[in-house]
Amino acid sequence: MLKLHLIEGGFWWMLPIYIMWVAVITLTVILIFNWAKDRKSPKLKIIYDLILFTGSFAFLIGLLGQILGIMQIMDCIGEIGSISPALIARGFKVTMLTTTYGFVLFVISFAIWFFAKKTNNN
Numbered sequence: 001m002l003k004l005h006l007i008e009g010g011f012w013w014m015l016p017i018y019i020m021w022v023a024v025i026t027l028t029v030i031l032i033f034n035w036a037k038d039r040k041s042p043k044l045k046i047i048y049d050l051i052l053f054t055g056s057f058a059f060l061i062g063l064l065g066q067i068l069g070i071m072q073i074m075d076c077i078g079e080i081g082s083i084s085p086a087l088i089a090r091g092f093k094v095t096m097l098t099t100t101y102g103f104v105l106f107v108i109s110f111a112i113w114f115f116a117k118k119t120n121n122n
Contacts, residue, residue, distance in 0.1 A: 055109025062102025
């Protein structure tokens with residue numbers, strides 16, 4: 001399913017979001033290890049702020065991918081003229097893949113950021 005969505009959602013839009021997923025998971029593991037060593041380390045604030053930034057950036061890339069995809073749909077409708085509603089619905093579903101993956105990553109990174117911030121009392 002992930003491979004299908006990578007291709008279906010537009011490789012050049014989904015690839016950065018997938019990379020950001022890996023980055024957030026890696027940063028979370030680093031955060032947990034650093035938190036276990038020293039809960040008052042100044043590195044922790046940088047790491048959990050970076051997690052939030054990465055999730056936010058993934059959401060913005062997803063929105064940009066969706067907007068450009070919708071513009072392509074409108075161009076096709078303008079060129080062809082009459083088009084099936086099912087085909088339009090399929091096009092909108094494809095444009096929403098980038099936004100969905102980016103938004104889910106944003107929600108997860110926000111939860112990690114909020115939990116880390118509350119546990120460090122910063």
